[in-house]
Amino acid sequence: MISQAVQDYLKSIYKLQQENPDDSVSTTDIAKDLDVSGASVTGMIKRLDTMGMVDYSSYKGVKLTEKGEKVALEIIRFHRLIETYLKEMLGFPLDKIHDEACRLEHHISEEFIERINKLLGEPKFDPHGHPIPSKDGTIIEYEEKPLSEIEPGGEYYISRLSDTDQKLLAYLELMNLMPNIKIKVIDKAPFKGPITISYNGSEKIIGNEVASNIFVKIQ
Amino acid sequence: MISQAVQDYLKSIYKLQQENPDDSVSTTDIAKDLDVSGASVTGMIKRLDTMGMVDYSSYKGVKLTEKGEKVALEIIRFHRLIETYLKEMLGFPLDKIHDEACRLEHHISEEFIERINKLLGEPKFDPHGHPIPSKDGTIIEYEEKPLSEIEPGGEYYISRLSDTDQKLLAYLELMNLMPNIKIKVIDKAPFKGPITISYNGSEKIIGNEVASNIFVKIQ
DNA sequence: CAATAAAATTAATCAAATCTAAATATTTTT
DNA sequence: AAAAATATTTAGATTTGATTAATTTTATTG
Ligand SMILES: [Mn+2]
Ligand SMILES: [Mn+2]
Ligand SMILES: [Mn+2]
Ligand SMILES: [Mn+2]
Numbered sequence A, B: 001m002i003s004q005a006v007q008d009y010l011k012s013i014y015k016l017q018q019e020n021p022d023d024s025v026s027t028t029d030i031a032k033d034l035d036v037s038g039a040s041v042t043g044m045i046k047r048l049d050t051m052g053m054v055d056y057s058s059y060k061g062v063k064l065t066e067k068g069e070k071v072a073l074e075i076i077r078f079h080r081l082i083e084t085y086l087k088e089m090l091g092f093p094l095d096k097i098h099d100e101a102c103r104l105e106h107h108i109s110e111e112f113i114e115r116i117n118k119l120l121g122e123p124k125f126d127p128h129g130h131p132i133p134s135k136d137g138t139i140i141e142y143e144e145k146p147l148s149e150i151e152p153g154g155e156y157y158i159s160r161l162s163d164t165d166q167k168l169l170a171y172l173e174l175m176n177l178m179p180n181i182k183i184k185v186i187d188k189a190p191f192k193g194p195i196t197i198s199y200n201g202s203e204k205i206i207g208n209e210v211a212s213n214i215f216v217k218i219q
Numbered sequence C: 001c002a003a004t005a006a007a008a009t010t011a012a013t014c015a016a017a018t019c020t021a022a023a024t025a026t027t028t029t030t
Numbered sequence D: 001a002a003a004a005a006t007a008t009t010t011a012g013a014t015t016t017g018a019t020t021a022a023t024t025t026t027a028t029t030g
Helices: A004-019 A027-034 A038-050 A066-088 A094-104 A110-119 A166-174 B004-019 B027-034 B038-050 B066-088 B094-104 B110-119 B166-174
Strands: A054-056 A062-064 A144-146 A155-161 A182-188 A195-199 A202-206 A214-217 B054-056 B062-064 B144-146 B155-161 B182-188 B195-199 B202-206 B214-217
Touching: A004 A027, A004 A038, A004 A062, A004 A066, A027 A038, A038 A054, A038 A062, A062 A066, A066 A094, A066 A110, A094 A166, A094 B110, A110 B094, B004 B027, B004 B038, B004 B062, B004 B066, B027 B038, B038 B054, B038 B062, B062 B066, B066 B094, B066 B110, B094 B166
Parallel strands: none
Antiparallel strands: A054 A062, A144 A214, A155 A182, A155 A214, A182 A195, A195 A202, B054 B062, B144 B214, B155 B182, B155 B214, B182 B195, B195 B202
């Protein structure tokens, strides 16, 4: 059996690799992401290497092997299906689903996942707008940009909300700024100033910080 | 935080205590129930004692303290609500719910439990017929007897199915021998022979072994 | 009531994950 | 290119939960 710790490391490495696909992932980045010491990361990385989950050489960082990536994608699939289920079927608020899913992802069975996947109608995106990997590990990719970098003018669809700050997510849900909402930038004040947007038939003003956590689909 | 291991020990001690309320629970019985070595049990018991979860003195076995019992009942509440949820909302077969619940009980939040409790309509019994402890730790008790000890004649309601043998549970579900079904013993062959029963408008013959895993409510 | 069997505890190890402090390698700056 | 700063690894310890083997305590029985 693959322990929870191993699963969390693989998930973290996958995430960091996505953010920076060219470089290999550094110990320090993993340590920061998982909030553990650098020494712990070195120790675990060596084990992952002997398990064939990552390629590692001293002082050079790691890269997931095909095997490691497969495991990571499986956990991410679990995580995102659970998030979707918590929101859609149990009525959890948007800011509570991540933490719950992050625990459950390590403990539910294939059978459980298959059942909720069916009940949900095999969804392709979770409530944050994250794509849900298919069972064979393929994952939808598309181009997006933070709303804070969009010039006033065209219309866009919200594709994704950053899920790092749960307080912010609660605010976005309250404002009904959710994936798939059609949105238009009316005005953008200079020097990271407030941004005027129009959606759902009304105008709102949000801060640049907030807008930088909302991503819209490009073309 | 109370670890999964600690939770499982407390649950096991609670169960063994119920089976034999007068004696204190022996190390060997816990070891058998949890499938660990006796030495492991001695080690854990000492920790539980210093945590104030059990009263323990060397060579004399353990008894749950009020604190320990409260924790045990909380986990049992979680376990049984999850079982009910897996059956009622996700359509799990009766023989698959125990193992899944036994893992999840340690990892779901109060919030999750409260939500499924509401959605299920605050059920009082799980699919095996086990009473679900209330949030404050009270638990319904009633008298019951194995069907194998019932003499032909009166009518009874199935109260509970033993959940130790999952294969047997699958058979019972197939036969529609489930809690709350009205049942009548028509004939009982001697020397632990087959038992003829009537329920749901038809007659069936089951083995004594099977009947000893079906419990009916007394009066 | 002593001999034997069974139950329980102790002692010594192990593995997984973590940590801090010290040492070493790499990168950046002057 | 040497010095300084940063990143990474090593060494040594800790905690939790488990093991086997040896010892001690309790229970049984002739
Ligand atoms: Mn997780
Ligand atoms: Mn998500
Ligand atoms: Mn359990
Ligand atoms: Mn049950």
